[in-house]
Amino acid sequence: MAKKRTKKHNKKSGLAPGSVIYTGDKSDKNLFIEVFDYNKDQCIEKELHSIEEAFDFKLTDCVSWININGLNHVDAIERLGTHFSLHPLVIEDLVSISQRPKIDEYEDYLFVVLKMLYLDAEEKVNYEQVSFILGPNYVLSFQESEGDVFGSVRERIRLGKGRVRTMQSDYLLYILMDAIVDEYFSVIETLGDKIEDLETDIFEGSIEESATKVIQELKKEVLKVRRSIFPLREVINRIEKHESELIQQRTKTYYRDIYDHLIQVTENIDIYREMIWSLMDMYMTTISNKMNEVMKVLTIMASIFIPLTFIAGIYGMNFEYIPELHYKYSYFILWGVMIVLFIGMLIYFKRRKWL
């Protein structure tokens, strides 16, 4: 998948920096824009039909959350960017979905990029890039397509639950990011479950040849999740240290809270990573143990019957003068000898704990 991502990047190579080009897969999505415009007393929720309708919300006294879905509509996004006086590189990054989580601090707005992780129906991890522009009294959010983890945020704004309606745009950005980080917990919990399942399977020997493949896939997934989440710590850190009107002092405590959650997530990821690395070793010892079993069976069978066969071979020889052949009870005595040898062998292997 790294392959895919870089290919997307390559769509742009050779172009002038600042060229605004959508680099994702979802090029047939509709443009979906919703706006929440609220203060302590009221809350307007609206779906917009053209990007131009969003322009007015820049200047309202209320806090506005303008949520744009559909990064393939680059023209609309470019027009919006120009209206909100965004730097050309910001507009370029908005639609270039291979960004690493980062924050760019401009004079009158902050530009934050991060990854929204969520599980689809088959428990596969999905990655979607979400960008935020935090202005004095608005937050713009940009997603590739509809569908997100912000359901509870919408609910809280509508119903005025919690503090959100009494706070500024920096608090709005906080609850949006908090919703994303909360989802990280589910994702890594699922990864953890998969690792533990795999561990159990290896112990019980239920998977065989494909084990290395499954381990390798899990390893890659963990590395990818890690790469999507780790840089966010630095982003939050920068927000906490940001010195301007955009982030108020009292809100920083909340960002500190996200930071603590992120540390927890990343610590878990690193523990899972260590676990996966040792899975391969575990699998290796499992294989070796099995081979040991196989070898023991072979050795026991061969060690018991090869000498007996030799003895039988002796008396199958056609020499004229073999005195034992003519003795009447030879055959029965031989059986006795063989049975004694057989039992002796069994005892020997029992003592060595091979049986």
Next chain:
Amino acid sequence: MAKKRTKKHNKKSGLAPGSVIYTGDKSDKNLFIEVFDYNKDQCIEKELHSIEEAFDFKLTDCVSWININGLNHVDAIERLGTHFSLHPLVIEDLVSISQRPKIDEYEDYLFVVLKMLYLDAEEKVNYEQVSFILGPNYVLSFQESEGDVFGSVRERIRLGKGRVRTMQSDYLLYILMDAIVDEYFSVIETLGDKIEDLETDIFEGSIEESATKVIQELKKEVLKVRRSIFPLREVINRIEKHESELIQQRTKTYYRDIYDHLIQVTENIDIYREMIWSLMDMYMTTISNKMNEVMKVLTIMASIFIPLTFIAGIYGMNFEYIPELHYKYSYFILWGVMIVLFIGMLIYFKRRKWL
């Protein structure tokens, strides 16, 4: 277990930040509140029946230790928090038991979260979250349930042993944290014993197939203990550097002492961690050595008897003209040849040190 923890976290996803919800398992515990209120001259020890009784202790001249057990009683804790003017996020964190050890510095109190580790009857490590609020002349402590490592602290306050009765609340917090850190030593000592036992078992070959499982379990335990203890170093460090009336200069020497203990604990943990990693390698060589043994037995048996059987086979053939068959001493000569071969083989294997 990481799974469990994150599940607890998820109880909260989708809720407004600041929602005060207990995230632990122990939801049927009674609320148990005890208070120690003391100065140089006197010491009052009391069990409270409602949270409201604790409110008055905020203002006494004496140092007060209010110990609240039962985080499932969120209402009571919320009322207490409001009375003591705690930040909403602090109240939220108090009852959310998946916290990482941390310190939050507020204007007139410190909020410290850490993990109390202790061994249960089966020598399993138990983790319980303990939070402290350090105010000008009080310490609030919050535990999930009754039962803790503070027995000696209570004794010392009651009897006025040591310096505790002549010092302020910062010293009280110190002896509480010191009691917790002291317990860490027992816990990691037990872990160390388990590792050494496992090591011995592997050397002596007493455990077999389950070894990887036991190693993996120990690895996880060490990683979990590590995660519970490591961040505490940063917490103590922050207390030492804290600049306010809450932590007096003369007490900082004592916190430095805890810090030194913590460094010792964490160094031990890291050594155990390295030990465990090499256990898997050791186990692997043990397996290989065993397979070598098995292979040698097989090779010796096969190498000795296969050629002898071949010779017996030769004289079992039914050709009409095999001159040896008719010679009188053939059979005995053949036995001689076989015995010589047999002994020769034994000498050969002896020389190669396979016997």
Next chain:
Amino acid sequence: MAKKRTKKHNKKSGLAPGSVIYTGDKSDKNLFIEVFDYNKDQCIEKELHSIEEAFDFKLTDCVSWININGLNHVDAIERLGTHFSLHPLVIEDLVSISQRPKIDEYEDYLFVVLKMLYLDAEEKVNYEQVSFILGPNYVLSFQESEGDVFGSVRERIRLGKGRVRTMQSDYLLYILMDAIVDEYFSVIETLGDKIEDLETDIFEGSIEESATKVIQELKKEVLKVRRSIFPLREVINRIEKHESELIQQRTKTYYRDIYDHLIQVTENIDIYREMIWSLMDMYMTTISNKMNEVMKVLTIMASIFIPLTFIAGIYGMNFEYIPELHYKYSYFILWGVMIVLFIGMLIYFKRRKWL
């Protein structure tokens, strides 16, 4: 190849520092010089026939890009360097192709060295050293030979696309470096593909003995690419922090953008590196699994037929008194016994999941 590089270096050992000697392979290349001299209104593009023609461009008001190909022409480069008042060590470094990416800040120019990576027809990674001198209104670039990744840059200057014609020389340097960094994505993407192909081959068992060799080669390639790219981050960082007229404040945002790309590239490289390291482990388990298969076949064959052969051997003995030999149905009964044994064995191995 490290060998080759150091050998190149050795060409110089024993010489006075500052000796200007070309250390590369391509000693028969022509000197090819091209100039772009442009401002907002016009753009002159010219191929020069002697290095002296380039001297005048130092003083034009326009921004000049002088691109020199053919580092073997040390005399010409030395003359150019002297005319542009370059430090002797800079001139030495220009033609010494074993440089690490670095930046040297002089009073009135910056000297930047980096590696241009591109893939040749066989998808092999090629490394070419490119040096830049950034002066107040000119950029000198030095390459070993013609052929580069600057095609799109030329196009943009010619046609006045993007901002380039309205910006200063620092922006020109930026788009040149951006073109190089963009190419890194293709290179590491190809490396990533090779690693994934190898992974698939190992899983499917299509490559055998040579696998370690291929893995080792890939490992070396990744380490070499890493070494060529990693130091560049520090270079860009230093440009961003550079305090002089040469780098304007508004251009720094653009360098920040390159920096972000570099972080992405280097993160990918590190993930690939981890992947390669685990490939060897994967290959090892694959081998062990195969050996297990081989052993099982041997054990099954031997365990089934060795006892049966023993039984046949018994009745091949020539004792005079073996009662069974004379019983009429002995032979058929024996067949029955053998078939029962055979089937019993099969069931046993089936149960152990060896079949």
Next chain:
Amino acid sequence: MAKKRTKKHNKKSGLAPGSVIYTGDKSDKNLFIEVFDYNKDQCIEKELHSIEEAFDFKLTDCVSWININGLNHVDAIERLGTHFSLHPLVIEDLVSISQRPKIDEYEDYLFVVLKMLYLDAEEKVNYEQVSFILGPNYVLSFQESEGDVFGSVRERIRLGKGRVRTMQSDYLLYILMDAIVDEYFSVIETLGDKIEDLETDIFEGSIEESATKVIQELKKEVLKVRRSIFPLREVINRIEKHESELIQQRTKTYYRDIYDHLIQVTENIDIYREMIWSLMDMYMTTISNKMNEVMKVLTIMASIFIPLTFIAGIYGMNFEYIPELHYKYSYFILWGVMIVLFIGMLIYFKRRKWL
């Protein structure tokens, strides 16, 4: 042994911090106190019979070295500590032998704890804690028991060799610590010898099953030595940066010298550590090589004789019509065929380099 150490620690759990309790094993040692009191012109050397005799040396104009052996005599040490105005925690740490090397800076004295390492008769590493109190004109040293590495220091003071008699107490502390660090070299040299011996043994195959055990023991020893020595670097560093009358500027050069020695020691330790880690891999390949040898012998024997035995079996069959049986030279021809097969096999295995 980590176990033992923590057990010692636990002797104290539950006690008030500051409780002065000896945590070591050597509880039956006599108290042995010696004093050196010297200046440029004279030197008094004395053995004291009670701790109180030492009190006067605090105020003499000469430099005094008071060396106390026998940490089990806690009362005496407590009285001494009180007389020299030591902080309660310092007195506690003096007799608690599980300290990590550390320095505590107090207003008018420095408290330094480190580990004295020396080899006993069986070349085992012994660890003894040594604490120093550096005052304006005295050094107090505390050891568990008599016997140390300070012989040369005493000699130098007595005879006035070197600079010691003309320098202050900070120089005395330096030569004491220097004597300890010098001994580290012998200790790690011996560890290095053990590692190289083990390496040779593994190469030559002289040790077998116990190799993992020996490797693991060495690993632990190296880790323990490392832990005893590493923190000392920080201690020396702090002394060098210490700003007070206690450490004079001209003495710091000497501490720098100890620091350089310590870096050498720790670098060697880290190299030994890496060596040990690779020993296990080496041992593993040795085992695998041996198994290869065993397998080759088995395969050669089986591959040669199994087909020959088959041929003999063919002509041991009792079919009535086997034409070859009646031909006169069959037996001899068969021998020829078998010998050809045998030699062919040998050549084949020779070519594969198995012989």
Next chain:
Amino acid sequence: MAKKRTKKHNKKSGLAPGSVIYTGDKSDKNLFIEVFDYNKDQCIEKELHSIEEAFDFKLTDCVSWININGLNHVDAIERLGTHFSLHPLVIEDLVSISQRPKIDEYEDYLFVVLKMLYLDAEEKVNYEQVSFILGPNYVLSFQESEGDVFGSVRERIRLGKGRVRTMQSDYLLYILMDAIVDEYFSVIETLGDKIEDLETDIFEGSIEESATKVIQELKKEVLKVRRSIFPLREVINRIEKHESELIQQRTKTYYRDIYDHLIQVTENIDIYREMIWSLMDMYMTTISNKMNEVMKVLTIMASIFIPLTFIAGIYGMNFEYIPELHYKYSYFILWGVMIVLFIGMLIYFKRRKWL
């Protein structure tokens, strides 16, 4: 060899710090002193017969390079040191050859210690300690014995090539150190070649049992070279940041150049280190692959002939009633059956790709 080094150190343990004692092996070397005294206009080159003759060069206006070979002549070196007012510890370090590369900055001179590495005739790495004293207009260099890498430096001073004759003593020190660092490239190049040769040998299976030994030796050599070179980076760094008349601003650019070379050297060393670590893994897979081959041969032989031998055994039985024995074509039919079985087996193994 670490052993040897520490033994040397131990020669000194128990001695007063500052004791000037030669710790190397070469105690029978002659004292060889040469002087270069030069300025722009002239150059005197002289071999001195006693150390006292060197004293005058301290005060000449010219730049003087006094090169002393033969550290066993400690008296002479001590007299020289005293004349040049060197600190006692410096004189001690000059003749103690187990120093780590370091720089000590004194008020009117710099003391630099580093390791000269060069290859002897058998391509073994030789280590010789070289110390420099950089004074206002002189450089003292100290070597254990004659023979060094300074040939080109002498030539350049004699002939006035390059800038050396017009520069101060700091530039002289630079070209001396540059000569040493240039030699590092040859040394690590040779190490690199050895590693690649070993790699090829392992791939081709040409070395066998001794491979681990060779790998381990190489690993040690790389670690030793690394330890000799790494600390030098810090030394050069300190020279660059040194603030005094001794190092002129314009010379620092040159030291920067050495620094860049050192980074290149150390990066190569680290890559070689990683390569060596993976050699052991490679060797392990090679062994396993070989064992697989051996096992396949055994399994094929056994699987084919054991069943056939069983069949032959059946008809070797002496039952009176075996109907097949009397049927005329039985023997030939049996051969047919056996050949079919044989071919079937071959096809089976072909399909499994074992043949």
